Amino acid sequence: MTIATVRTAVTDAPILDVLAERWSTRIFDPSAPIDEAALASALEAARWSPSANNTQPWRFIVARRGSKAFAAIYEALRDFNKSWAGDAGVLLVAVAQTATDDGSTMHFGQYDTGQAVAHFTVQAHAGGLSTHQMGGFDRAAVKAAFDLPDNFAPLTVIAVGALGDIDAATEDVRSREDAPRTRRSAADSVLVND
Ligand SMILES: Cc1cc2nc3c(=O)[nH]c(=O)nc-3n(C[C@H](O)[C@H](O)[C@H](O)COP(=O)(O)O)c2cc1C
Numbered sequence: 001m002t003i004a005t006v007r008t009a010v011t012d013a014p015i016l017d018v019l020a021e022r023w024s025t026r027i028f029d030p031s032a033p034i035d036e037a038a039l040a041s042a043l044e045a046a047r048w049s050p051s052a053n054n055t056q057p058w059r060f061i062v063a064r065r066g067s068k069a070f071a072a073i074y075e076a077l078r079d080f081n082k083s084w085a086g087d088a089g090v091l092l093v094a095v096a097q098t099a100t101d102d103g104s105t106m107h108f109g110q111y112d113t114g115q116a117v118a119h120f121t122v123q124a125h126a127g128g129l130s131t132h133q134m135g136g137f138d139r140a141a142v143k144a145a146f147d148l149p150d151n152f153a154p155l156t157v158i159a160v161g162a163l164g165d166i167d168a169a170t171e172d173v174r175s176r177e178d179a180p181r182t183r184r185s186a187a188d189s190v191l192v193n194d
Pocket of ligand 1: 136
């Protein structure tokens with residue numbers, strides 16, 4: 001079994017190891033149960049994320065492989081994501097509250113949920129779990145399967161679990177896993193640097 005564990009970012013300035021070393025694998029171990037302690041810590045890290053007025057608009061659907069919830073989320077994935085994400089120990093849906101129960105728009109609902117997911121992924125990586133966020137899924141199907149009210153929007157499905165065997169992956173997945181990790185320069189993201 002060959003596990004590719006190192007895809008460390010080449011950075012122009014030093015960053016925390018856990019940030020440089022996190023990457024989105026598509027190769028999970030289909031026989032490994034989720035590390036419950038590491039998952040609990042990742043959810044705890046999300047809990048302590050900042051949010052506008054401390055509104056904490058994030059919600060999570062946590063579905064372990066083999067459960068009915070996992071099957072419903074897997075069914076909603078787009079075909080390419082289906083080709084690899086079913087091996088993850090958990091499929092987690094990140095859901096944002098977008099309006100209060102009395103109908104006022106929560107302008108930072110999606111922003112804050114994204115921040116909470118960022119906390120989740122970094123803590124997960126530090127705890128030995130890999131994560132891979134996916135926008136490629138049928139939102140209406142997930143809303144219906146979990147009876148989500150109109151003011152709760154599923155944003156991403158996140159595959160979470162132990163790294164798997166790169167030799168067992170499809171050619172398509174393997175070549176993406178081997179591709180260099182790239183980013184534009186930090187300076188190119190700065191509009192003004194006075
Ligand atoms: C909101 C969001 C949606 C994404 N959707 C998909 C997806 O549907 N399928 C997929 O294979 N990767 C998806 N990705 C993974 C990105 O392609 C990946 O994060 C990006 O290429 C950077 O790679 P890295 O996370 O390994 O640094 C998504 C990532 C994010 C944050």
